[in-house]
Amino acid sequence: MTALVKPLFSVPFQRDYDFIDRKDMFSQIEEQLQRQYRVSLCGLGGVGKSQIAIEYAYRFQQTRPQSHVLWVYAASFTTFLQACHDIARSLKLPSCDEPGTDPCELVSKWLNEEDHSWLMILDNADNAELFFPSVGSDSPPATVTQPQRSLNDYLPSILNPQKSLLVTTRSRFVGQDLAYGELCVEVPPLSPQEAMDLLHLKAKGAVGSFDKYSTERLLDVLGYIPLTITQAAAFIIRNRWTFQGYLAALEKDKQNLTDYLSQELQDPRRPRDFPNSIFRTWKLSFDHILAQKPKTATLLSLITMFDPQRIPEKLLRPLTEREVDFRMAIGTLDGFAERRVYCIQLALAGGNQIMDELFVISLDSMGLYLLALL
Structure with missing residues (x-):
């Protein structure tokens, strides 16, 4: 165990003060964590799983200031390994920088033995082969570097009301397996009112007025998905366009729709190597x-x-x-x-x-x- 001056908070993203509060999501997370200590947020890409996890992390820190909050980006073995290495160094775990040391094993052991409470967030755990290799796969062996053990082996096994795991994933199967078979908390698109609130917050500097028909129609076309709304607002502001003009462009033809919604505009609350469109x-x-x-x-x-x-x-x-x-x-x-x-x-x-x-x-x-x- 390591004596720290203050608890570790390793969330790599700033809090979004334009976050649309989805109270039902947070109540489901709290309820399941109290019962099972592991919970998975499942939903399509761009629906806001990671944003909910980020907001939950900051709320957790506020209500439990003496707890550790650890963020692990699990999109690949490389990102998982890097996150564990960064955590091990921040915690000053013994031998974390020595050659041949497995930082994932160090962090896993520390989590199981640590007396203080903690929350680990496993973000973008989409790839079943990383956590449960060779289970039902009909693909040939991977040619890229793979871990000697499955990532599931590195996840903490000792969980209780003071030690919990929050997962975000697009795969319901991965989510349920990582949550010990517990049903995922499904993250749906925003409600029409939530989507309208988000658009107003993200497009505060937009040219022209918020025409009710145009904005409602635009949100309908965008599917009430937070990522599409955020990206649309960013495009409109950056190019000093109107909602009416952007909507007309999307509705012009399928190619236009594809072109506009494929634009990559940086989002500070998404990993740099992760697509934004x-x-x-x-x-x-x-x-x-x-x-x-x-x-x-x-x-x-x-x-x-x-x-x-x-x-x-x-x-x-x-x-x-x-x-x-x-x-x-x-x-x-x-x-x-x-x-x-x-x-x-x-x-x-x-x-x-x-x-x-x-x-x-x-x-x-x-x-x-x-x-x-x-």
Whole structure:
């Protein structure tokens, strides 16, 4: 155990004072942490999982000032390793800088033995292979550097009311497994009023007035998703444009919609190596599926070529040799939070549309165009 002058707070992002309070999300987090000590926030890319986690971290620090708050970016083994190394150095853990030392093991051991309370936030834990390798994967072995142990082995095993873990992930399956089988806290898009409040806060310097029809229609096109709203507001302000002009550009044609929503505008509360545009964010999800489960990616690509209204299974079934493979492929798509974006539920079972626009995303890795009716 290490004597610290003050508790460690390693969240690498500033607090967002324009944050839209989603009280139901925080009450669910608190309730589950008190019962299970692990909770996963699941939802599509850009819906605000990490922003909720950032805000929760600052609230946690305010109410428990003697507790440690540790942020671990888990998008890859490299980022996980770097986060553990930074934490180990900040805590001045013995031998943390010695050659051959595993900083992840040091941090894991310290978390299990530390007397003080702490909260660990595991952000962007989307890749199942990093936490549960070779479980149900139909892809060849990875060629990039991989950990000798799964990242799940490094997560603290001793949890109690004073030691808790908060996870953000796009994968419901990963989220449930990391939360000991507990159902994820699903993060939906904003309500119309929440979306309007966010737009007003983020576009305070916009040219022109907040025309009620234009702003409501714009939010509808943007799907009430925080990332699209924040990026739209930033684009409008940077280019000194009006809401009416931006909306007209989005509604002009599909290519315009794709071009504008693919623009990368820096967000100080997102990792530097993480895409800021909604299309590039969603494409990451497809890339994960393509790398780990090629059969599922093939099925998804075919689904997107149909009119997404109750596609007969008999048109998709020949893609897999066995019934169980087909069911597992559908399950993988349904388990990934972007299932709504890719219209799995809408196409196979009928469902609610998030948006009424047709998005076209170029998938360079397959030479295809992924069509997603939102």
